[in-house]
Amino acid sequence: MAYILNIETATKNCSVSLAHNGTTILCQEIAEQGYSHAEKLHVFIENILQESGIHLKDLNAIAVSKGPGSYTGLRIGVSAAKGLCYALQIPLIAVDTLAVLAAAVSQNDGWVIPMIDARRMEVYSAVFDSNKKKIQEVQAEILTSESYASVTDTVYLVGDCQEKCKTVLTRENFVFLPEIVFPSAQHMSAMSYGKYQQQLFEDVAYFEPFYLKDFMLTK
Template identity: 55%
Template sequence: MGLILCLETATKNCSVALSENGSVIAFKEITTAGYSHAENLHVFIEDVINQSSKKLSDLDAIAVSKGPGSYTGLRIGVSAAKGLCYALNIALISLETLDILAQQVKEKSIIIPMLDARRMEVYSAVYNTDKKRIRDTQAQILDENSFSQQLSEGKITFIGDGVEKFEAICDHDNATFITDALPSAKDMAVLAEIKHKKNDTEDVAYFEPYYLKDFKVG
């Protein structure tokens, strides 16, 4: 069991949550087009600590969204997480950004989270109905044939800020589109607690965000 500070800065959403034993006890986030994470992140950390009546020294670990996503956003979040881990001498937990985003889907279906990259490019992964990843994260160029096999086999929920561009070229009856969702720190709590219990942590000195650069068609 642990008290974990969760940081999500991979997209336009600057999001901070404090979780205790896998449940969120304090939370704050803001979505801005201008990526104001550098100004907001440390203020939000202080705010959620104050909301909870806890102290930074009470923390057992820091969990950070490791990517893929915005280069600048990821650097800000990871730098803050590593700094806190060094200062407090506590563990660093990393979570894949698409794993976090997939947690928002409540329906029982295949889940394909998508984060916008540029033009027709997205970062995507595939999850089964239990939210277990069955295809790892890829940098992908979308076309009208993308995910055709999965769509022929059953219902799929596409979620994230990269979904709108796929919705424009996909009219399959098995596709459901959630276009206004971004990864949030409140969805990190359970995932972070699982890793904390397993002592699945990162080397603070050498940990770097997860960047994807090679895009594949389809």
């Protein structure tokens, strides 16, 4: 029996869920234009534990979305997760952000390509088959009209860059799901529990988010 707290802050969505044996019990989240993760994350954690009647000492592990995504968002989520793990002496679990986004897709008759917006026509993407098994690793790519041109299967595209994707990915087999914009902690539960069962834990002291690209400071 395992209670796992899931934290997802890789995008504009600040999301926290509590899961029991891989099933989400409660989830609290908010997606705002201005990142409010620093203000909201610990409040959400406290609210969920209070509402569920579960105490910090009852948690068996903390899971965090590892990226790619927002540099600041990832730092906030990972810092909170590491702090809780260290204080409670429980394992840290890292979950692929794009896999979390893909897990929100209920369709199972085609490929799933989750994308997180970067700059201009660049996105962070990965490719999953109909069983949500990753068949192409995470990459930073520039989208053009030739992107995924060789794919004949139905392709479900999700993420926060769908509007700009529509301007170049225009073939009939591309299906956009506008209701799935940001990764959510409620879709982390099964993945984090699977890793918990396999004891696939991170080193709390040395774990870093997967930024994919170096942080760039702009004026």
